Amino acid sequence: MTVSSFHPPQRILMGPGPSDVHPRVLQALGRPIIGHLDPEFVMMMDEMKGLLHYAFQTTNQLTLPVSAPGSAGMEACFVNLIEPGDSVIVCVNGVFGMRMVENVERSGATPITVEDDWGKPIDLNKLEDALKANPGVKAVAFVHAETSTGVQSDAAAIAKLARDHDALSIMDCVTSLVGTPVLIDEWGIDAAYSGTQKCLSCVPGISPITFSERAVERIRGRNSKVQSWFLDMNLIMGYWGAGGGGARSYHHTAPINSLYALHESLVMLKEEGIENSWKRHKLMHNALKAGLEALGLSLMVEEKYRLPQLNTVTVPEGVDEAEVRRRMLADYGIEIGAGLGALAGKVWRIGLMGQSSNASHVTLSLAALEGILKDLNAPIANGDACGAAQKVLLG
Amino acid sequence: MTVSSFHPPQRILMGPGPSDVHPRVLQALGRPIIGHLDPEFVMMMDEMKGLLHYAFQTTNQLTLPVSAPGSAGMEACFVNLIEPGDSVIVCVNGVFGMRMVENVERSGATPITVEDDWGKPIDLNKLEDALKANPGVKAVAFVHAETSTGVQSDAAAIAKLARDHDALSIMDCVTSLVGTPVLIDEWGIDAAYSGTQKCLSCVPGISPITFSERAVERIRGRNSKVQSWFLDMNLIMGYWGAGGGGARSYHHTAPINSLYALHESLVMLKEEGIENSWKRHKLMHNALKAGLEALGLSLMVEEKYRLPQLNTVTVPEGVDEAEVRRRMLADYGIEIGAGLGALAGKVWRIGLMGQSSNASHVTLSLAALEGILKDLNAPIANGDACGAAQKVLLG
Numbered sequence A, B: 001m002t003v004s005s006f007h008p009p010q011r012i013l014m015g016p017g018p019s020d021v022h023p024r025v026l027q028a029l030g031r032p033i034i035g036h037l038d039p040e041f042v043m044m045m046d047e048m049k050g051l052l053h054y055a056f057q058t059t060n061q062l063t064l065p066v067s068a069p070g071s072a073g074m075e076a077c078f079v080n081l082i083e084p085g086d087s088v089i090v091c092v093n094g095v096f097g098m099r100m101v102e103n104v105e106r107s108g109a110t111p112i113t114v115e116d117d118w119g120k121p122i123d124l125n126k127l128e129d130a131l132k133a134n135p136g137v138k139a140v141a142f143v144h145a146e147t148s149t150g151v152q153s154d155a156a157a158i159a160k161l162a163r164d165h166d167a168l169s170i171m172d173c174v175t176s177l178v179g180t181p182v183l184i185d186e187w188g189i190d191a192a193y194s195g196t197q198k199c200l201s202c203v204p205g206i207s208p209i210t211f212s213e214r215a216v217e218r219i220r221g222r223n224s225k226v227q228s229w230f231l232d233m234n235l236i237m238g239y240w241g242a243g244g245g246g247a248r249s250y251h252h253t254a255p256i257n258s259l260y261a262l263h264e265s266l267v268m269l270k271e272e273g274i275e276n277s278w279k280r281h282k283l284m285h286n287a288l289k290a291g292l293e294a295l296g297l298s299l300m301v302e303e304k305y306r307l308p309q310l311n312t313v314t315v316p317e318g319v320d321e322a323e324v325r326r327r328m329l330a331d332y333g334i335e336i337g338a339g340l341g342a343l344a345g346k347v348w349r350i351g352l353m354g355q356s357s358n359a360s361h362v363t364l365s366l367a368a369l370e371g372i373l374k375d376l377n378a379p380i381a382n383g384d385a386c387g388a389a390q391k392v393l394l395g
Helices: A021-030 A039-056 A070-081 A095-106 A122-135 A155-164 A215-220 A233-241 A256-272 A275-293 A321-332 A359-375 A385-394 B023-029 B041-058 B071-080 B095-106 B126-135 B155-164 B213-220 B233-240 B254-273 B274-294 B321-330 B361-376 B385-393
Strands: A062-066 A087-092 A109-115 A139-143 A170-172 A190-194 A207-211 A308-316 A349-350 B064-067 B089-092 B110-115 B139-141 B168-172 B191-193 B207-211 B310-313 B345-351
Touching: A021 A256, A039 A062, A039 A207, A039 A256, A062 A070, A062 A233, A070 A095, A070 A139, A070 A170, A070 A190, A070 A207, A070 A215, A070 B254, A087 A095, A087 A122, A095 A109, A095 A139, A095 A170, A122 A155, A155 A170, A170 A215, A190 B071, A207 A215, A215 A233, A256 B254, A275 A308, A275 A359, A308 B213, A321 A349, A321 A359, A349 B168, A359 A385, B023 B254, B023 B310, B041 B064, B041 B207, B064 B071, B064 B233, B071 B095, B071 B139, B071 B168, B071 B191, B071 B207, B071 B213, B089 B095, B089 B126, B095 B110, B095 B139, B095 B168, B110 B126, B126 B155, B139 B155, B155 B168, B155 B345, B168 B213, B213 B233, B254 B274, B274 B310, B274 B361, B274 B385, B321 B345, B321 B361, B361 B385
Parallel strands: A087 A109, A087 A139, A139 A170, A170 A190, B089 B110, B089 B139, B139 B168, B168 B191
Antiparallel strands: A062 A207, A190 A207, A308 A349, B064 B207, B191 B207, B310 B345
């Protein structure tokens, strides 16, 4: 067996996540380790809580980074808020809605699905009908920004419907957080989880999460123990000091260096300003869109539901989509994403998340895509992709 | 709110983990990110599997790093191997045995505990009696190296007893792996999990795990779904290619940079040689022990059950144990651990794990401890701690 250090190639990450990580964040990641109960680390944890409040636009006391990827953040919401025998409405319009159904079932509860086509937002009328038809459902779970399709749903309206029917709202904002407005308090969301490797542009492995007071009451008033010891918020609160009081009790060893990195990426967010981050993602999306349209390529999602940070591009007839991705990576070091689930083979997913959302990356990605499609004799329009993008970028 | 980059202080980590991380590992951690399905990353994953085989001394096909800390590795073993209604014998002689009981209960199974005093190893006779009294138990779970007490139990004998009674063995080797022999195949262990932040001297947040063929059959033959989607090995195998075949299917986004770091720490292990690592930990333990004895301090655990990498030192009568730890940290930047659970206030836990297990750290820790205890007028012997340690180090 060959044994030598691993030196990753230089990539430009324009897929559905992970996104590029800024050198400042990589530097923070590589700083010397200290103990997870070190007084200096505890101070950093407190600061991070404030920064997460800013990212989520909330004042929720129970806001913290779960020590595992977004999928574990999803699971943390379900296993803490749902008890065996509960009914939960799950809105499904892509891969991550389906994953929520799995989570509900595995929590011993009954999922009631409200289904919409992949590429369409959640239909509020269908949801309202389901709520009326199923009195007593404990929660409405939905994906704000479906990473599998690039669709954004109306989170504020969904949360209001849930509240009107006395159900908690559980929101996946893995791909939306920081890239497009996520307003936990204004929308009245009860539980939300995200990931670090999307618009926060941090390394993967951590899931920021937030629970409203109403959600915390639900957790505290459970009849059964949370089925996951590792994700039991009653225990985790004791380490993060989110249960009030200053003492920190050991639960598990926190991923110290990854938290240094998350802290730094949140500091950078604060420096930029969250509104500016939203604007930047929108501008880069418009530039990319202009370039794609110049090539005659179309976005799968209807304009008003499009996520700026995740663009689902329909693969032109007769084009080998995997070959295009392979060439983008081999010739330019650019990673773009494949379709997931029902969309496999039919779309590319071009991410414009966090640090990846900048004028140089957009321009280079368009030039590379244009060149490769032409080289493969793909049926595209003869427009000037980079020029079209530049026009948008220059305003 | 003040918002600025976090610069951790320089520490020497001589507690129960995390341990010091070598600059090579920190450098690997901070390398630029690539995609979790990037062909180069997949190659690195394959290499890592081989390196984990070496660390665990196994050829188990299902050997991989779980994307979360050791507590999640523990949970992965229980939720995959245990089904609701099963009975599981859990040997309890410290905090982590108690945590196993929690895991069994939360998996809907019935724990049958075999209890020994904290600071004592697992009593094989009691275990055998329990196995005889409870035919049909599905597994025997035990902690090889109790991090809360510094005791090592006879894993080979426990695994044999389990096998003789047709039960799987589930072993916690969080603190033992690489610091003292862990021989998965030779001992016939069916499932084992570890952590990265102990003797592997990597950053915390990942849990290496391994399952025997017998365990994999149990997972494949389950009647019920694994209650955790995130930890479901049936799904995770698809990403790690552990189910055979070359294809990699997306499950969750792997903690890419932390895996770079783990790869590097495993490369360093291979360079040193695992036998040399065991020897080094033993030598440093003997040096520390000689120094402590010169001060009249005693180790809580009987000599033949002592873990070299985790030393539980009895706090002398009348000494404020927290103040000693505070001074070690404030005056020397040295972190040592407090007692956990039943041992809180009664012991210090001095770790000699991985990179922290070296002559300089042992010598400085002894000098610092001696100086602080004398300054606090503690009732200690007037020996020369550093000199005694040096004698051992020089052979």
